[in-house]
């Protein structure tokens with residue numbers, strides 16, 4: 001379980017995130033929404049202990065800042081927006097890096113069980129058949145799926161995703177989110193994702209948290225949070241009216 005209490009964090013002594021309190025139960029999918037710059041990525045970075053924070057962030061009753069790096073890697077994995085850094089690795093090798101947290105030393109070779117987990121992760125994201133390709137030869141969407149497979153291979157208790165679908169076509173967006181939902185439900189894990197597409201939020205989340213200027217302005221089911229008036233106040237446009245107009249065009 002993840003429990004966040006009185007959380008404040010930011011950069012250069014300026015708080016971006018202010019007084020956040022949430023509890024996420026095992027098996028739950030939480031979506032974080034809110035306009036550009038409201039602090040969504042900053043919140044994820046604090047949960048992954050990448051930036052310092054004030055208050056409490058506890059995974060299984062232990063403060064994330066008190067886990068050592070390797071231990072924390074078995075608890076939480078952050079998949080960020082795609083980085084443009086390309087290492088000279090194959091897809092398989094890149095995904096194998098996800099098993100590092102479980103190796104006894106950097107000199108240990110990968111075990112039979114590790115191999116099975118890596119191949120299973122590649123299968124899940126549909127990259128098994130091209131696992132020996134160099135990652136420098138991949139499209140943005142394929143690369144995103146490599147990072148996701150590495151996250152699955154890491155098998156943490158909590159996966160944090162920062163706009164995981166931004167490079168994916170619609171089929172892969174839906175498949176990815178379906179994988180994540182069943183991964184969380186079947187294994188009693190937690191998925192916390194920043195999503196901009198409110199249709200996907202509506203479809204895949206158990207709970208939604210809406211941020212505005214670093215504070216929680218709404219927290220609950222998608223039905224409770226994605227209310228027309230609340231969205232208008234935070235985003236400054238009538239999103240529901242726009243969505244309904246678009247849907248009518250499909251008729």
Ligand SMILES: Nc1ncnc2c1ncn2[C@@H]1O[C@H](COP(=O)(O)OP(=O)(O)OP(=O)(O)O)[C@@H](O)[C@H]1O
Nearest residue numbers: 011012016034035036037038039040041042043194
């Ligand atoms: N490394 C950093 N140093 C200083 N300020 C930063 C840093 N990263 C982000 N910020 C600032 O913190 C604020 C929140 O940024 P953050 O990336 O968390 O927002 P976001 O809600 O994820 O935005 P977006 O939807 O555009 O991705 C912004 O004002 C941003 O400029």
